[in-house]
């Protein structure tokens with residue numbers, strides 16, 4: 001199912017920086033009618049608001065707070081496209097480091113936050129002529145990267161949520177996309193010394209993929225290689241990632 005961006009209304013969580021900001025801009029630059037830009041601190045959206053004026057609606061959104069999600073669902077009741085982007089990477093491992101604390105926070109935001117936000121919107125989106133739910137997992141959601149084990153586990157849960165949603169919404173007007181980026185040059189990845197793609201390039205490829213109806217989106221060179229490896233041999237990706245410990 002192809003979903004054209006032109007004339008659509010979208011909500012992006014974590015729209016104030018990084019990949020979320022780039023996707024917000026790419027949506028508006030590609031003809032979206034309106035984007036609700038979700039951020040914990042709406043003042044952090046001032047620059048985007050000045051640039052896009054009435055087409056950008058700042059909206060206070062903390063995905064760990066039920067009331068905040070309910071308010072967002074009330075305000076943004078007319079969306080066609082939901083971009084589940086908000087996320088955190090709290091370093092933590094299963095055999096060392098702060099396992100409990102990092103599992104808790106990574107799952108609170110990346111998994112519970114995403115699931116609750118989606119649950120608050122999917123019914124309204126069924127009334128749209130053509131809609132899309134786009135959730136950002138990670139290559140680390142396809143195989144665990146022990147450099148961030150508990151984060152990877154949360155992104156694997158996101159991968160499963162995407163598959164579940166796709167099955168549940170199979171006979172509807174809603175395209176369900178999973179995005180599996182590799183290292184991208186944002187605040188989240190600043191501690192990782194490796195080649196990174198730009199958030200703008202990732203966003204451009206995500207938008208193109210939605211318009212082409214691609215369900216599994218590998219938006220950068222590294223993720224395209226991992227995606228191809230994963231499709232032919234998931235075990236080979238596990239082995240490759242298993243060696244990345246720092």
Ligand SMILES: NC(=O)c1ccc[n+]([C@@H]2O[C@H](COP(=O)([O-])OP(=O)(O)OC[C@H]3O[C@@H](n4cnc5c(N)ncnc54)[C@H](OP(=O)(O)O)[C@@H]3O)[C@@H](O)[C@H]2O)c1
Pocket residue numbers: 013014015016017018019020039040041044061062063064085086087088089109113136137138139180181182183184185186187188189
């Ligand atoms: N960068 C990478 O290499 C990479 C690779 C694969 C996947 N990803 C995924 O891509 C998505 C975007 O990451 P990024 O790289 O753009 O990271 P980022 O620059 O750190 O941005 C994270 C965004 O999430 C928001 N956020 C955090 N906790 C939130 C909460 N409780 N409620 C609402 N918003 C919250 C942040 O808002 P504040 O400004 O208020 O903190 C910020 O807007 C994440 O899901 C991440 O896991 C990133």
